[in-house]
Amino acid sequence: AADMSFRLRANTEVDYDFIKWGYSTDGSNFSGSGGSGSTGAAWQSATLDLASVVGDSEVWVALIFQSDGDTNFPEGAYVDNVVIRKGTCPTGVETTSAATVAAGTEWAVVPATAVRAR
Numbered sequence: 367a368a369d370m371s372f373r374l375r376a377n378t379e380v381d382y383d384f385i386k387w388g389y390s391t392d393g394s395n396f397s398g399s400g401g402s403g404s405t406g407a408a409w410q411s412a413t414l415d416l417a418s419v420v421g422d423s424e425v426w427v428a429l430i431f432q433s434d435g436d437t438n439f440p441e442g443a444y445v446d447n448v449v450i451r452k453g454t455c456p457t458g459v460e461t462t463s464a465a466t467v468a469a470g471t472e473w474a475v476v477p478a479t480a481v482r483a484r
Contacts, residue, residue: 368416368452370427373409376443378402383433385443387414390426398428404439409446420452 376385380403388398398414419425427450431443 368420368450370414370416370448370450372412372429372448373446374401374412374443375405375407375409375446376401377404377439377441378433378443379437379439380404382436383439383442384431385445386428386430386432387412388428388430389414389416389419390428391419391422391424393424393426396426396428396430400430416450416452 370387370389372387374385378384382402384400384402386396386398386400388396388400390396399412414427416425416427429445429448433442
């Protein structure tokens with residue numbers, strides 16, 4: 367088992383600005399998830415499952431903010447408390463999934479299976 371967990375707060379233009387998170391074994395092509403919109407003033411939890419790359423010789427993780435630069439919302443996106451774990455989770459520690467991020471009224475989780483780092 368392995369994962370990356372973090373807290374996220376965002377205020378972005380829906381469907382045009384994104385915060386994405388993913389992993390890669392070649393440093394260029396990333397698989398993962400992401401979202402667009404606003405979490406309001408609330409911090410949301412997100413987790414990226416890394417189990418499929420446990421044992422690989424090299425693994426990159428990325429947190430990417432992507433904007434089209436057209437309409438600007440105040441603040442953009444914040445990420446905090448990033449934790450990368452390998453192994454089982456200790457008793458009493460709660461884990462969440464990327465679906466938790468979708469709890470914000472305007473927040474929409476979007477697939478990011480072909481994110482390319484720049």
